[in-house]
Amino acid sequence: MRSPFVYDTRELGRRPGSMREDHLDVPAPAGWELGLVKVPAGAPVVIEARFESVMEGVLVTATAEVPISAECGRCLDPIETSVSVPVQELFAYEPDPEDDEAPTLTGDQLDLEPVVRDAVVLALPLNPLCDPDCEGLCPGCGARLADVEPDHAHDEIDPRWAALALLKDSNAGSDPEEK
Ligand SMILES: [Zn+2]
Ligand SMILES: [Zn+2]
Incomplete structure (x- = not known):
């Protein structure tokens, strides 16, 4: 065929x-x-x-x-x-x-x-966004910023999450559980 x-x-x-x-x-x-x-x-x-x-x-x-x-x-x-x-x-x-x-x-x-x-x-878009204004993830806990309360904040940013948020920003394909 x-x-x-x-x-x-x-x-x-x-x-x-x-x-x-x-x-x-x-x-x-x-x-x-x-x-x-x-x-x-x-x-x-x-x-x-x-x-x-x-x-x-x-x-x-x-x-x-x-x-x-x-x-x-x-x-x-x-x-x-x-x-x-x-x-x-x-x-x-x-x-x-x-x-x-x-x-x-x-x-x-x-x-x-x-x-x-x-x-x-x-x-194909190299770095597609769900919305041009997508705020991404909270560097403190990894929650989607669109889903959290406006006053969402952390006293201390867990450095592991901060590093992960940076990583996610630079590489959408990274798996948070990956070692
Ligand atoms: Zn998004
Ligand atoms: Zn948070």
Whole structure:
């Protein structure tokens, strides 16, 4: 069975100037991720694409709307959001002898998966926040500052928590129990 990311350009034809627009609803493959930020496997990816026949091949201009899941870099809360990623790629009719990675049509078919994946991985947020104003965690006890009373305070800051809060701020992936 061919990948749902494979698009058949037969109806587009090879006459430069012809154009088709299409909409693809495809499940995200596993492995679209960067650190703790990822596209859940099987999540719906919506691609709005324009296919244009040009001299050398087929030019694809698309927008991929992709769900992502992550953890807030400050308070570690789970985040479910989505990114909209622009994609543009020329799929050549003939393989490029200088560059065997260059996207090429296979017969009339082109595979959008590698180009969409590369664009999505580049667009994933490096340090996502649950809210731009997320206050993060209390350096005194590790509680989410959004959840505590406004006058929440500690007489003495436990140095272990202070160190941990700094660590969490610099690395959202750290496990508090990790030794
Ligand atoms: Zn947060
Ligand atoms: Zn506290």
